[in-house]
Amino acid sequence: MLGMALVGSSVTVSHTLVGASLFTPQAIRYAIATVILLVVARLAGTRLVWPRGREWLWLAGIAVTGLLLFNVAVIRAVEHAEPAAVAVAVACVPVVLAVVGPALERRRPSRQLLLAAPVVVTGAVLVEGTGRTDAVGVAWAALALACEAAFTLLAVPVLRRHSPWGVSLHAMWMAAALLAVLAATVEGPTAAWELSGIEWAAIGYLALMVTAVAFVLWYSTVRAVGSGRAGLLTGIAPLAAAAVGSVSGSGAPSPSVWLGITVLILGLVLGLRPHHVSAAEVVRADPPTSARSK
Template identity: 60%
Template sequence: MHREPHRSAPAGTHPAYYVPGAVGMALVGGSVAVSHVLVDAPLMTAQAIRYAAAAAVLILCARILGRAVPMPRRRDWPLLVLLAGSGLVLFNVALVRGAEHAEPAAIAVAVASVPVVLGLLGPLLESSSPSRRLLAAAATVTAGSVLVQGFGRTDAYGVGWAAVALACEAAFTLLAVPLLPRLGAWGVSVHSVLVGTAMFAVLALLTEGPTAAARIQRDQWVAIAYLAILVTAVAFVLWYATVARVGAASAGLLTGVAPVAAAGVGIVVTGDVPGAGVWVGVAVVAAGLALGLGRRRTTAPAQRDPQMRTGVGGPTPASTAASDG
């Protein structure tokens, strides 16, 4: 299996390969209003149900679509446990605990820095060097995301939880990089969700008790179903497909789509038109994406994409030269 000599730059990558990741991030951003419905629900129990349902959907869809879901090898399990424990479980805990000390925008601003983290660390995991152009684009996308989301008040504990949320968000992608070449987007998605389900189930039993599900209301069940199907099952596969095809650094830029999608959903749900700062932020995010993803060489790079097996999103390598969890 070949590797590109300079994986941090998406040279020669077909534009269609960014579409799955962008759609996945749009689904994540659009879930903000839905997630708010679960504020009063038993958190761990709701998340355990969400991920259990997502695992069932993923396995069923993989079977129907004929997608390969390889079994992890022994050395894969520690990474899967770390991925699920940080990117799924601890991330949700950080959001909840952080909200006790900081306004949501403050946490969101920290998480908005993930393109820079992926731009720095992603290429190192892919045996290449960080690209200055991608880092500049990542900083631009982060700045635009901050403008879209706004700032919020916080204290020292809030800053700490915001940092934890940022680290967990980055880990969700970075820990998948070594797993994707063998497990593919479907394998990483299925197994990380299964591990996350087990973790949430244990936490739910310990902290909320075995009858907590009875306290979940009808609208909360609908929200859980939406999050399970679209924001977990669908978005995970789309995201990891993109990471596998274009690399973590380039895929990281697409996280800027999430706050833009959240702002768009906010307009639809509330009818309130955002202020000028939000629109400037949207434009800055678009500029960052154009800077990072718009310039490509015409020569196609060597293939290393495990999704050639899975066929998730975009053309096949036979029809072109060559989404992120």
């Protein structure tokens, strides 16, 4: 929940980078976050290992889709659609994770999550509102949705061996390297010098709180409760964005926003409440010792 609140707060902070170059600020952001996370992991005594075999593909997939393409898709989408329309598309992530996540974890989708996910999405849509778009905007928004889901789903196969720290760190340095190449090629090596002091401050906040801290919190949650249940928590991001927006001067939330907040909270309660296992289910899952010996 804290990680998603930080992500939601990034909406207002990221607005200060609208006039900056596309790739250079993101490359700096992920490079700073890599250094921060590496230092903290060493101080905490966390064991980090290098990827091997197919792990390179999973981690590179996170870097390319969840970090690189997602940012490009969102920026390109808002050129053809209102931000609310893009937010609505990304808000559909809980439904995707509730269906696809358990399949990757070799479990059947939970009926509880399948019921709660649409409620969370509805609440997020009410909070964000709707917006106008065109066919190109819809395509970019759909890509943003796919990339946001991939950020979680591609981490499932490697979380056990690499831990949330390792997955976050490897995805960050890979994304930083890719973005640095793009920045140097497209924008030139001097683009960083054109950034203002406010833009550097925004990059620092995004690197520390929204990347280094939020990534570890998010992947820790995915490993602890599964991608399906964790996906419901993405609904907290629009709540945080609305709260930060009202504090920063955009005014008090409208009645539709309050309704969306209520619906979203109901969805979270529905999906995150403890699942009580019946005695019959326990017997089926763990038969008596005499039965196992046979």
